[in-house]
Amino acid sequence: EAQVTQNPRYLITVTGKKLTVTCSQNMNHEYMSWYRQDPGLGLRQIYYSMNVEVTDKGDVPEGYKVSRKEKRNFPLILESPSPNQTSLYFCASSPRGGADTQYFGPGTRLTVL
Amino acid sequence: AQSVTQLDSQVPVFEEAPVELRCNYSSSVSVYLFWYVQYPNQGLQLLLKYLSGSTLVKGINGFEAEFNKSQTSFHLRKPSVHISDTAEYFCAVRSISGNTPLVFGKGTRLSVIA
Numbered sequence: 001e002a003q004v005t006q007n008p009r010y011l012i013t014v015t016g017k018k019l020t021v022t023c024s025q026n027m028n029h030e031y032m033s034w035y036r037q038d039p040g041l042g043l044r045q046i047y048y049s050m051n052v053e054v055t056d057k058g059d060v061p062e063g064y065k066v067s068r069k070e071k072r073n074f075p076l077i078l079e080s081p082s083p084n085q086t087s088l089y090f091c092a093s094s095p096r097g098g099a100d101t102q103y104f105g106p107g108t109r110l111t112v113l
Numbered sequence: 114a115q116s117v118t119q120l121d122s123q124v125p126v127f128e129e130a131p132v133e134l135r136c137n138y139s140s141s142v143s144v145y146l147f148w149y150v151q152y153p154n155q156g157l158q159l160l161l162k163y164l165s166g167s168t169l170v171k172g173i174n175g176f177e178a179e180f181n182k183s184q185t186s187f188h189l190r191k192p193s194v195h196i197s198d199t200a201e202y203f204c205a206v207r208s209i210s211g212n213t214p215l216v217f218g219k220g221t222r223l224s225v226i227a
Contacts, residue, residue, distance in 0.1 A: 004156075033214075033215075035217075040122070040219060041219060042119075042203060042217045042218055042219035042220045043157075043203065043217040044217075045214045045215070045216075048214060050212055056212075058214055059214070090156055090157070092156075092157075097207070097212045097213070098145065098207065098209065098212075099145045099162070099164045099207075099209075101147075101159045101162065102157075102159070102215060104149075104156035104157040104158065105156055106155065106156050107155075107156055
């Protein structure tokens, strides 16, 4: 089944404790992206990647890192999480950018205490 | 840069009534336009998209949207809603040129009342 998977789905952590949220797609898509969703703010892009080893900042990249060493994986790294990073995170992929439909993962709900 | 305004944050509507969810965008270049839907506790999925050609676009689940270039709008409509249409709906735009991000509106929560 074609899908985007994220792990973990739920995570509660404490300020400053490094964490990684994994994202994997099995559709051979070139484009991958991370969003955060906050009430009243919609989805805001954190980082995106046009292909392996190519990443770029979105609208809200501060406090996040990403890497794209393989086509299928695009992990999101929070080196020192803070409470303002409490949010619902979505990974998405598409064949390329432009007009292509983005396929979203199920989301990761992160709480930073 | 592009921006999207969804004019209504919440829209309650009775079952089998028609609904329109409004979306206006701003861009100095031509754009692709999208509507995504998010059902409770799920990720987003594409409802429909406008790339070019006919300004009336039909999507899944009986939804359609009309692109109006002069009014920079892309309103979503359904003639008769069902309880199962209760969800959050996001309008999004993307420039047709270059590798630019997909920009989302803040969403409209559609609540269908029995």
